[in-house]
Amino acid sequence: MKKTPSSQRWLQEHHSDSYVLQARKEGYRSRAAYKLLEIDRRDRLFRPGMVVLDLGAAPGGWSQIAARRVGPKGRVVALDRLAMPPLPGVEFHQGDIDDEECMDKILKSLDERGIDLVISDMAPNISGVNAVDLPRSIYLAELALDVARKVLHPGGDMLIKLFQGAGLDDYIKELRRSFRKVAHRKPQASRARSREVYVLGRDFHRE
Ligand SMILES: C[S@@+](CC[C@H](N)C(=O)[O-])C[C@H]1O[C@@H](n2cnc3c(N)ncnc32)[C@H](O)[C@@H]1O
Structure with a gap:
């Protein structure tokens, strides 16, 4: 693959990143x-025994943490369109969140316990053109919210990655319809110049 100046800069930064x-x-x-x-x-976010759904899970950092934190009585179900090497305590499904058949399979694999927490770090392939990237990221976030509304039981939570820009405010309004508390988080580990922001919806309720 041809290395553009920005991909070279990303690689340099990545290798020296603490x-x-x-x-x-x-x-x-x-x-x-x-x-x-x-x-x-x-x-x-986590308690032992919880059932967690990790959307956009590969290569598996978030799933590793979730599996450790929910422990042997909990369950972590993970999805990514890319392959992910197995992780103990994680049930991985390879597929696209936009693929109905794949999502039906996941939904059917859930028992009556439902899901306590949905975490989504999904991101589209970034082109660098906001007019393309932002609508793609909002679309993924909308799909994640649809899934959360189907699987979360009342009182459940959702943590989702979004990008600052067009569509974010409307999306937050939508989240507020389903979660009693909604808060923004920008962890220090998120690069300052990145437009990504995490939004936490707590205490899910059916409308
Ligand atoms: C930033 S990475 C996630 C990193 C992960 N949280 C970790 O800690 O290892 C974003 C992931 O979203 C996945 N993704 C993007 N679009 C997707 C889609 N439509 N369906 C499923 N996964 C998707 C990508 O394949 C990528 O692996």
């Missing part, structure tokens, strides 16, 4: 793991 080095040392599959750890430290 979170990347830390992830390697501590055995996490992604630097994204530190974003979830930070949010969890503040918001206490």
Whole structure:
């Protein structure tokens, strides 16, 4: 693949990034793991025995944390359109969130316990053109919210990655229709110049 100046800069930054080095040392599959750890430290997302759905899970940093935190009585169901090497305690499905057949299979695999927490770190392939990237990311977020509305039981929570820009405010309004509390989080592990922001919806209710 041809290296553009921006992909070269990303690679240089990535290799010298302290979170990347830390992830390697501590055995996490992604630097994204530190974003979830930070949010969890503040918001206490996990409890032992919980059932968690991880959307856009590959390469598996968030799933690693979720599986450890819910413990042997919990369950982690993970989805990504890319392959992901197996992780203990994680039921991985390879497929696209936009693929109905794949999502039906996942929904059918859930028992009456439903899901306590949906986490979504899904992101489209970034082109660098906001007019293309933002609608794509909002579309993924809408699909994630549709899934959450189907699987969460009342009182459940959802953590989702979004990008600042067109469509974000309307999406937050939509979240507020289903969650009693909605809060923004920008963990330190998220690069300052990145437009990504995490939004946490708590206490799900059916309208
Ligand atoms: C930032 S990565 C997730 C990193 C992960 N949280 C971790 O800690 O390892 C975003 C993921 O979203 C996935 N993704 C993007 N669009 C998707 C879609 N339509 N369906 C399923 N997964 C998707 C990508 O394949 C990618 O692996």
